[in-house]
Amino acid sequence: MKASPIGSCLLGLAAGVAMSVSPLAFSAASAQDTPVRGGNLVMLRAEQLRTLLPSQPTDNASIWVIEEVFDTLLLPKADGTGVVPDLATSWTQSSNGLEWTFHLRHGVTFTNGQPLTSKDVKFSIEQTAKPSSPFAFIDASIAKITTPDPYTVVITTKKPFAPLPSDMAIFANSIVPYNYAGMKPADFAKHPIGSGPFMLKSWTPGVEATFDRNPHYWRKGLPYLNSITFKTVADSNTRANEVQGGQAQIDEFPAYSSISALQNSGGSVKVGTFPSSRVDFLSINNTKKPFDNVDVRRAIASAINKNTLVKVVLFGHGTPAGAYMSPSSWSFDKSIKGYPYDMKAAKAYLKKSPVPNGFSGTIMVASGNSDQQTMAQIIQASVAKLGIKLTIQTLDPSAAYEALQNGNYEIGFGYDTTDIVDPDEIIRFVGSYEGGSHSLYSFYKNKQIDEWINKAAMLNDQAARQKLYFKVEEQWNKDSPDVPLFYTPEVYAYSGNVHGFHPFVTGNYGLVNVWMSK
Amino acid sequence: MLRFLTRRMLLLVPVVLGVATLTFMLMHMAPGDPARTYLGDRANPAAIAALRHEWGLDQPLWRQYLNFMGGLAVGDLGRSMFFHDRIITLLAIRLPPTLWLMAMATLFSIVISVPLATWMAVSRGGAVDAGVRSFNAIAQGTPLFFTGAVLIAIFSLNLHWFPVAGYGNTVSQHIASLILPSLSVALVIVPFLIRGLRGALMDALNSEYVNFAKAKGLNRRAIWINYALKNASITGISILGIQVGYLAGGSLVIENVFAIPGMGTFLMKGILNRDFPVVQASALVFALLVIFIYLLTDIAYGLFDPRVRLK
Secondary structure (H helix, E strand, C coil): CCCCCCCCHHHHHHHHHHHCCCHHHHHHHCCCCCCCCCCEEEEEECCCCCCCCCCCCCCHHHHHHHHHHCCCCEEECCCCCCEEECCEEEEEECCCCCEEEEEECCCCECCCCCECCHHHHHHHHHHHHCCCCCCHHHHCCEEEEEEEECCEEEEEECCCCCCHHHHCCCHHHCCCCHHHHHCCHHHHCCCCCCCCCEEEEEEECCCEEEEEECCCCCCCCCCCCCEEEEEECCCHHHHHHHHHCCCCCEEECCCHHHHHHHHCCCCCEEEEEECCCCEEEEEECCCCCCCCCHHHHHHHHHCCCHHHHHHHHCCCCCEECCCCCCCCCCCCCCCCCCCCCCHHHHHHHHHHCCCCCCCEEEEEEECCCHHHHHHHHHHHHHHHCCCCEEEEEEECHHHHHHHHHHCCCCEEEEEECCCCCCCHHHHHHHHCCCCCCHHHHCCCCCHHHHHHHHHHHHCCCHHHHHHHHHHHHHHHHHHCCCEEEEECCEEEEEECCEECCCCCCCCCCCHHHCEECC | CHHHHHHHHHHHHHHHHHHHHHHHHHHHHCCCCHHHHHHCCCCCHHHHHHHHHHCCCCCCHHHHHHHHHHHHHCCCCCECCCCCCEHHHHHHHHHHHHHHHHHHHHHHHHHHHHHHHHHHHHCCCCHHHHHHHHHHHHHHHCCHHHHHHHHHHHHHHHCCCCCCCCCCCCHHHHHHHHHHHHHHHHHHHHHHHHHHHHHHHHHHHCCHHHHHHHHHCCCHHHHHHHHHHHHHHHHHHHHHHHHHHHHHHHHHHHHHHCCCCCHHHHHHHHHHHCCHHHHHHHHHHHHHHHHHHHHHHHHHHHHHCHHHCCC
């Protein structure tokens, strides 16, 4: 399967699987197999699990594990087109658009036996809304939360806020027991109590963590697996070897260069490339001369052969980018093609700029990131034909990250992924100065764009919102603050006996539906 | 002996002070804010400030330094910023795999080198000598990660004799998991050791004391073991000491290839995360390891060489 725009039939089917509770619907997805209970699944990941406190992490390695341990009011659809019920069975918006009422599922208990009620929901969301929480922005629209009865939660927003249901489907708004069941947050982070399909059994920090099936999980008969273990294996070759050798079942993010070798390794290992929300960018610091000039940025954009980058870096497993939103979002404007590779056009743009004959600058790469190294070299060679002399500057990853955030660079690399299915988060993250990353490190400011974004968030009609988002993407494309390079799939290699594994566009593993044949 | 040990232990103090100060300064001077790294793009300044305060990074550098050194004086290495666990707890997880790895690599080096070097010395200039010498050249020219990958491909993926990677959960699993990685490390040491031992053995065989032993009518075996090998081993020990000490710091590569949760990967991740306490503690542990290995080397000298035997 190639990373393709949403709506492929396989995806639709998988979305059905993720939503369904009955094993019956699942068997439709893989006709000849019936799910088997049991099995201990080992997943290898490059990054370490840091914390299991839902209001705390910003790293996917923690986030994606938290989603297996805790439930949220709603759940994103696997294909990213919307949300479906989870702990809340239904929800309504008041006629003035300010009050959202969620009706909770009865009979859900935490792993300590305590029933899950509205009191827990209110407490949980309030923890993430605290200013000290890195995901506070996601709950910033909330004015207050009330709990008329144990199974009803009413969330009042300051202004009408259409993305609210999507925000209730994010890991940060996972439901924990009221007052962390009497524990200090730091202790709860090590001994979490959730209502999700799996519960923590043991954890060796930085090395591995094992989770057992939650026997009290509210979806009857699920999950299938007895346990899942997440192990940290930094080297991608080692991860691939372990899956090939049968020591582990899932390899998170095999190197793109190894995908065809894995696919041809004799059939015991499958490679899945799943559509994700990730978009990779060339970030340009719009505050530095001469990059403050739009024609300079357009010239650079036109001089980049995105097809080559996809071939060389992703080994073909991706799509050259046009609009800055991901094709997985309904806000994606497919009519925007970006700046096609055209050296003549590039030269023409540069002629119009204050530096018609070129200039010297730097392009920053993170040390140890061979993809960035390669891309920098290709871009360096290409813009050299315009008279732009780029020097590659290698910085330690942490220092490079800081340089991007503080604007201490000229050209660099960045990317975004979304945690919610609503476009509101990412349209701001890349398009708005206040969106969290100074418009993906470009430091680009556009009042008109901010107005459209804010207006769209207050509308409930998706078609009307989409129109505004298209305008945003068009204006952004015109100003070309950064260069969207490619839409990147999520790649997993997994052994042939793993079934039903289909990570969501938002990254959730959805391991509750996974089963292993003997 | 006791006086010697006391003196060596006292020497540790300036080394520990120096290493601790140097790592502290380097880490704090390097660009990259741990709170930023931890919280990511969307964190507001309040969240970053709160975390910096929690980690004590908002204090002046000299006070942070005094706090760190004060903790060190009472054996408190602090807490990992990223895991919130005590460093000592994390070291208890990370140190044993590295120690096992070093011990097994040393053992493999000796077991491979001594017979081969002896054989070479006996068959001087013969086919064995030439064969081992070319093996040496190849082993020395092969990067550690490549040796590891080749061993995995042959013995784990094809023959299924050993686990592909990892460390296992029981002692027997630990040993099985560490055979290939320690063999890879040993193959780096072996060429140096063989060359040194072979040279020393040949010198010994040409020496007056061996000629004297021959004249005395001692049998070949006794001459080889009690005179030639015993004297050559002094050279061997110093080479081994230096190489193993060097590899304590180089364990990173092989731990990465074999996914061993040891000190090397611990230090590496600590640096990338800017987890200051982790980096400071790991650097100290590596320094102590090297010192400890050199101490062992010195003691081993005494066992073989009465001239340097410690009183």
